[in-house]
Structures are given as C-alpha cells and as structure tokens.
Amino acid sequence: MHFRTELIVPESPDKITLQTPVLTLGSCFAEVIGTKLVENKIPTLSNPFGTLFNPLSIVKLLHHALExxxxDERLYVEHQGVWFHYDFHSSLWAASREELRERLVTTLAAVQQWLSRTEVLIITLGTAFVYRHLESGQWVANCHKTPSSAFQRKLLQTEQIVAAFDGFFTKLPTSLKAIFTVSPVRHTRDTLPLNAVSKSLLRVACHELSERGHAYFPAYELLLDDLRDYRFYKSDLIHPNEQAEDYIFERFANAYFTKELQKFIQEWQKIRQALGHRPLYPNTASHRQFLENLLQKLQKIAIDVDVNPELATVSEQLASL
Known part of the structure; x- marks a missing residue:
C-alpha cells in the first residue's frame, strides 16, 4: 500500500564530481542548493547577484558579467539613505552610489571569472512576471520599495523566456551544462491563481529548454507532488522547511553526483557533526583523543578539498588543552 506518489528522478549522464565548478543563480531556491553545495565542499559560487526571480533579469546580469x-547607470536608486540597483537584489547595497557601483562591478567581475571555468550552471526560475521601470524603459529585478506607479507589470510568454536563454547560451562553450529548476516557493502576492499561471509558463519554458539539450531537475514537483504536505513547509506555509530542502537536495545528489562524491559527502557529514560536537568533559584525555582523531580525518581529506579553516579550529582546540 502506498500513501504518496513518489517521483522518480532519473540519473543524469553528466555527473558532478568533487572538483566540478558550479554556479547557481535565480530565486531563493538557487541559494538553498548553492549553500548545500558549498557546505559539502563542492567548488560553488552561490547566487552572487542575490535573489533574482524572473528569467529576463537573470539573463541580463549574465550578459553583463560575460561581456x-x-x-545600467539609470537604475541606481536611493531609499532612506541606502543605495540599491534595480537589476540586483537588496542584499547588494551601499551607503553611497559610488560605493555600490564599485561593489556591483566587483561582483560582475567575479561572476565573469567564474563563468570562464564553470562546468555546471544551475538556474532556478521563480516567476514569469516582470516589471518595466517606466522612466528608463528597462525590465528590472527588484522594485526596492519604489511605488508601483513607477513600473508596468507584464507576464512573460514562454517564447520570450526561451529566446532570452538561447541568446545567452550561444556565447558559452557547449561543454557547459545547464540545469534548470522551477522554484517550489509560491508567489502568493500574485494571488494563487496567477501564481499557477506564472509557474506553468516557467515549467513549459524549462521543457522547451530541455528539448534543446539542457537539463531539468524537478524541485517544483518534488515538493508539490511528491511531499505534498504542509508539514514540509515553514511557518509561512510558502517556503519549504529544512526537512524538505534536505530531501530535495538528496534527490538532486542521487541524480547528478558521482558515486565517489556521494560517498565523500557521507563521510564529510560525519566530520561536520564531529566538528560541532560539544564535549561533556573538556580538558580530558578522552577529549584530546577525540580531537586528534578528528584532526587525522581532516588531514586525510585535505588532499582533495580545502579544509584549512576546520584544521585551524581543531589545532587551536588541541593547543588550548
């Protein structure tokens, strides 16, 4: 007897190893995936532009970085003494326009450098609604609390989304693998009916892109159709909770990680747990032995990954005994 419809995610022929550089971009779910990749020591640049919900803004900043x-000088905006840019998330801010420009240029340069070595690009699409800044005529990523009268809202069509990404991918080497996902986070401000319209357009666009050879990972379906229960949501009943995020990442790992990487992650999680251990009896011989064993494990994997911060922490703890 079955009590849920479990989604089978087929294994990808294009595998991620412990040395595969990854870039994640898009909605907050791209940050979830990116953070977990970083935590597991996979070389990853996680959502460097901050949360970007709509496809056109993602493509626009990728073009800026690549080229x-x-x-855009027209899109700086000041709000209560803080400067923002309409193309970027509010996490990228500064006390002056000049300081913000320098920060954004540095961020774009970092992404440009990362694109030159990235092997996997993970893009999470959040909404098909976009906003045009009426004064400049530009589509923007974030309104930064500017009155809605300054913008025109539009619902993108599938053809526009696919064409935007097609134009970008022609400038990249064919060896780069793109993985598209649709964020399972619902945009309730659009109303649930319009959120459904928006997500359906994104899903069709991802299907069209998969027909062109790009991959699709069903994060959206795993939460809404596989887990399908509010106990897998945070208290806002919109965002997936930690248990759901772990489940979806596990399914991603099973589909895209090599067996060697999956084995490493299992071992690394045990080490991470040990690193967070709080001894009941510090300054004892048994605790020293625990730290020495942990140091040996870290030194063993240091050949493959950067664990210098962890090595320094354990060494410092040993020195203090």
Missing part, C-alpha cells in the same frame, strides 16, 4: 559591461 564585462557595467551596471
């Missing part, structure tokens, strides 16, 4: 062009 080395600066942010």
């Amino acid at each position: 080395g062009t600066p942010p």
Whole structure:
C-alpha cells in the first residue's frame, strides 16, 4: 500500500564530481542548493547577484558579467539613505552610489571569472512576471520599495523566456551544462491563481529548454507532488522547511553526483557533526583523543578539498588543552 506518489528522478549522464565548478543563480531556491553545495565542499559560487526571480533579469546580469559591461547607470536608486540597483537584489547595497557601483562591478567581475571555468550552471526560475521601470524603459529585478506607479507589470510568454536563454547560451562553450529548476516557493502576492499561471509558463519554458539539450531537475514537483504536505513547509506555509530542502537536495545528489562524491559527502557529514560536537568533559584525555582523531580525518581529506579553516579550529582546540 502506498500513501504518496513518489517521483522518480532519473540519473543524469553528466555527473558532478568533487572538483566540478558550479554556479547557481535565480530565486531563493538557487541559494538553498548553492549553500548545500558549498557546505559539502563542492567548488560553488552561490547566487552572487542575490535573489533574482524572473528569467529576463537573470539573463541580463549574465550578459553583463560575460561581456564585462557595467551596471545600467539609470537604475541606481536611493531609499532612506541606502543605495540599491534595480537589476540586483537588496542584499547588494551601499551607503553611497559610488560605493555600490564599485561593489556591483566587483561582483560582475567575479561572476565573469567564474563563468570562464564553470562546468555546471544551475538556474532556478521563480516567476514569469516582470516589471518595466517606466522612466528608463528597462525590465528590472527588484522594485526596492519604489511605488508601483513607477513600473508596468507584464507576464512573460514562454517564447520570450526561451529566446532570452538561447541568446545567452550561444556565447558559452557547449561543454557547459545547464540545469534548470522551477522554484517550489509560491508567489502568493500574485494571488494563487496567477501564481499557477506564472509557474506553468516557467515549467513549459524549462521543457522547451530541455528539448534543446539542457537539463531539468524537478524541485517544483518534488515538493508539490511528491511531499505534498504542509508539514514540509515553514511557518509561512510558502517556503519549504529544512526537512524538505534536505530531501530535495538528496534527490538532486542521487541524480547528478558521482558515486565517489556521494560517498565523500557521507563521510564529510560525519566530520561536520564531529566538528560541532560539544564535549561533556573538556580538558580530558578522552577529549584530546577525540580531537586528534578528528584532526587525522581532516588531514586525510585535505588532499582533495580545502579544509584549512576546520584544521585551524581543531589545532587551536588541541593547543588550548
């Protein structure tokens, strides 16, 4: 007897190893995936532009990074003494326009450098609604609390989304593998009916892109159709909780990670747990032995990954005994 419809995610022929550089971009779910990749020592640049919900904004900043062009000078905005840019998330801010410009140019340069070595690009799409800044005529990523009268809202069509990504991928080497996902986070401000319209357009666009050879990972379906229960949501009943995020990441790992990487992650999680251990009896011989064993494990994997911060922490603890 079955009590849920379990989604089978087929294994990808294109595998991620412990040395595979990854770039994640898009909605907050891209940050969830990116953070977990970083935590597991996979070389990853996680959501460097901050949360980007709509496809056009993601593509626009990727073009800026790839071509080395600066942010649009018309789209800086000041709110209560803090400067933002309409193309970027509010996590990228500064006390002055000049300081923000320098920060954004540095961020774009970092992404440009990462794109030159990235092997996997994970893009999470959040909404098909976009906003045009009426004064500049530009589509923007974030309104930064500017009155809605300054913008025009539009629902993108599938053809626009696919064409935008097609134009970008022609500038990248064919060896780069793109994985698209649709964020399972619902945009309730659009109303649930319009959120459904938006997500359906994104899903069709991802299907069209998969027909062109790009991959699709069903994060959206895993939460809404596989788990399908509010106990897998945070208290806002919109965002997936930690248990759901872990489950979806586990399914991602099973589909895209090599067996060697999966084995490493299992061992690394045990080491991470040991690193967070709080001894009941510090300054004892047994605790020293525990730290020495942990140091040996870290030194063993240091050949493959950067564990210098962890090595320094354990060494410092040993020195203090």
